[in-house]
Every structure is written in structure tokens, then in C-alpha cells.
Amino acid sequence: MLDKSRSPATEARMTTTLPGPDCTTMTEVRAGVDQVDRELVALLARRFAYMDAAARIKPERGAVRDEGRKAQVIANARAAAEAAGLPGDVIADLWEQLVEASIAYELTQFDARAANMDNMGT
Template identity: 35%
Template sequence: MTSSTPSPHIAPPLIAQCDSLAEVRLRIDQADRLLVALLAERAHYVRQAARFKQTPADVQAPQRVQTVIGQALAQARQVGAPPAVVEATYRAMITAFVQEEARELDRLADRTVKVDAQAAAS
């Protein structure tokens, strides 16, 4: 790993008491921007993970899925997030990222085949 290991303990978010629906929506929009940035970061790591896997079965990793969901639910309880929403969100997110990682695995395999074909032709 080239950077420091992230702390497994995340502080609960600071929640503002809003004075209007407009402010609530502003805060939700801010949270959404953070979520999208974090999804982009996660996507980069998911694509990197494909480099270390050989088969589509490696991408599925059901034990890892259960571990990730368990960790998310534990954090949800710590910070006061609704566990049902966290679990549903994580299951949908993981499904989408498994598909993304499978596409990356296919892309890497195609690139390897092309490089091997070019080397054989030389």
C-alpha cells in the first residue's frame, strides 16, 4: 500500500438543525455531492481490484460482500443511520460495482489477449 491505512473509525456526522425546507434540501444536496465523490473513489479501487482477480467468480466474492455489509451495518448503528436503508443501499451499490469490476476484468483480459497476439506476430 502506497499511502497510510485509513482509520476504521469514522466520526458520526455533524448534523445541523435546519430552519427551513430550503435549508434541508441544501444539506441533502451537499451530502449527495459527498456521496458521489466517495462513489467515484470507490469505483477507482474496484477497477484496481480487477487486476488481482482471474475469473468472474473471483469478482463475485460473496464472503467479502457479507463482510462489507456487516461493517456498514455496524457503522450505521454507531452513527445513527437507519440500518435497513444502509443495507439496501449497500446491496444495490455492491451489485452495481460487481458488474463494473466484471467489465474491467473483461477489458483487462481483452487487452492481455491483444498484447499476446501482437507478441506472437512479432
């Protein structure tokens, strides 16, 4: 419901997030950050669905950790970050953590699937 005491522009700013450069208050900045965080979580859910698939497809637990692929993923993220004007080192560090978390999740999924298969066989 619109507040009649607010101008339409003010009302619009309170119900939508603004691009960072257009923010003039910390409330607007925080709303934007919160929105981006929700989007990031949704993207992580998509990424982890691929980890579920990898755990299902890989034939053995030892195949879960692939250091060559890990290095490639981090290098790709660094290059994309630098192309976007972001600090490559910061993004590479963040991706290191993301990839390690993804590997840990995939191992958990692999182990759960293996345990389920063992239980079905006994």
C-alpha cells in the first residue's frame, strides 16, 4: 500500500533495489546487498545441484577431488573478475573456499549414496 505522505519516487525507492551507484542512503545499500545475497544463495543452490550430479556420476570417491579442475575453476574466476574490474586475488581466495566447500559437499553426497547402495545390497 502506498503511503500518501511519500512522493512516488520515494515510494519506488523503498520497494525496489537500486544499482549501487544510485544509492544515496545506507538503507538502500543494505537492501541492495540483501537482494544480491539472496540471488547468490539461489546460484549456489544451482551450483550444488551439479555437485549432487557429480557425486552420482563419478565412479569412485577418489575422483571427487580433481586438483587440475580446481585450479582451472579458480583461474577462470580470477580472469572473469579481473575483466569485470574486480580484484583477482580476492576473488581467487573466495573461489578457493567455494571450491573446497563444494568438494566437501560432493564427498558427503558421494558417501551418502555409497552407504545407501550398501544398505540396499544387504
